Amino acid sequence: MEAGRFCHRRKKGHAYVSTDLMVMLERLSAAYGPQGWWPLPTLAGIDGRNRVGYRAAPSMPVPSDAINASQARFEIAVGAVLAQNTAWTGATKAILALHHAGFLSPGVLAGIDETLLGNTIHAAGTFKIKARYLKALATAWPAFEFEQPTRTQLLTIQGIGYETADCILLYCFGQPVFIGDAYARRILLRTGFFSSQQSYESTRRAAALLLPLDATYLAEAHALIDEHGKRCCRAKPLCKACPLTRYCLDARC
């Protein structure tokens, strides 16, 4: 995929077809540009420079042959936990604090005192719980250096639910998963893909059928959907600035 462009065709037989959902995502990409969620440069590689606002490239999985792939995967997984129900700015402060404290490796993190860990990540909110989650993640993580985790394995780790598990599979390990999060559910409902509220799981499965089975594509799709949810498709939608009004069935648009 070209930087700054989000265009993909789902192959069907010998022809290439574009689903309505893909057309919608291309429109979001044109409106918002490349999102650059993950992987960002590893913290070690950028010497503490704040990663907030890094938007030069599309989001994509960690390449398996990347020099710092192992470190990048762990940082992403830690970030996914820290970002739960929290603004990304707070999660970023917390991950930088972990980096500066020298805690950002599975071996170190697994052994840190939980109260100290909580104090270090306090900017991410719900910090006592997240300290416990991060220790569970760090303890389980070394096994995944040799063999990629399954979804079921990830879900057994305290603090990893459906969405975090799928984000780890997608952004860390390049598995093509659609993230059926709250934004995706809201947007797909308002644009008429669903006629009623759907669960995380049914959204994940249904949307995947409409999109390329391509991790790079799905990585940027998730970022675009969340950006649209934050900017326009809020609980109280800001339809005036919405790039999808012509697709939207919601009465308020």
Place this chain on the structure above:
DNA sequence: CGCCAGGCAACAC
């Protein structure tokens, strides 16, 4: 001030 932010576990039913 209230609402929301790149959710999850525990529990009830």
Place this chain on the structure above:
DNA sequence: GTGTTGCATGGC
């Protein structure tokens, strides 16, 4: 399997 609640900081 669905619905509710506590967790907690920071930005607007």
